[in-house]
Amino acid sequence: MAEKPTLADYPLAETAPDRIRGGRGKALDDLTMEAVLAGDVTVEDLRITAEALAAQAAIARAAGRPTLAENFERGAELVAVPQDLIMETYDMLRPGRVRDRRALMERAELFRRDYGAEEIARFIETAAEFYHRRGLVSD
Numbered sequence: 001m002a003e004k005p006t007l008a009d010y011p012l013a014e015t016a017p018d019r020i021r022g023g024r025g026k027a028l029d030d031l032t033m034e035a036v037l038a039g040d041v042t043v044e045d046l047r048i049t050a051e052a053l054a055a056q057a058a059i060a061r062a063a064g065r066p067t068l069a070e071n072f073e074r075g076a077e078l079v080a081v082p083q084d085l086i087m088e089t090y091d092m093l094r095p096g097r098v099r100d101r102r103a104l105m106e107r108a109e110l111f112r113r114d115y116g117a118e119e120i121a122r123f124i125e126t127a128a129e130f131y132h133r134r135g136l137v138s139d
């Protein structure tokens with residue numbers, strides 16, 4: 001999406017369907033039943049993209065919903081992360097699942113280094129610090 005969406009663009013699927021692209025670059029209008037039946041649409045075409053989530057974040061921020069915008073931004077960072085790594089990390093973040101803060105800090109660094117997921121890394125680091133203060137993890 002070339003220009004930053006505004007509140008007037010909500011919902012994007014209705015106001016700017018030509019600006020929404022799937023994982024393989026197909027436009028929303030290309031995702032028809034005929035295309036599915038012809039085998040021209042794959043699961044990758046249906047997956048949300050980091051760009052679409054960033055657009056949703058911009059709209060949420062314009063609507064005065066900064067927390068929702070931050071969630072969309074973190075989601076955009078996760079698009080490129082393998083599902084098994086996301087689920088493993090989710091499990092690690094459940095209180096009592098890891099014993100020391102170092103494991104969470106290393107996971108945060110992995111997200112930062114391998115996926116450029118700065119916001120997710122900060123989220124994990126914040127959880128690690130909070131768990132440490134609460135006595136849920138050791139150093």
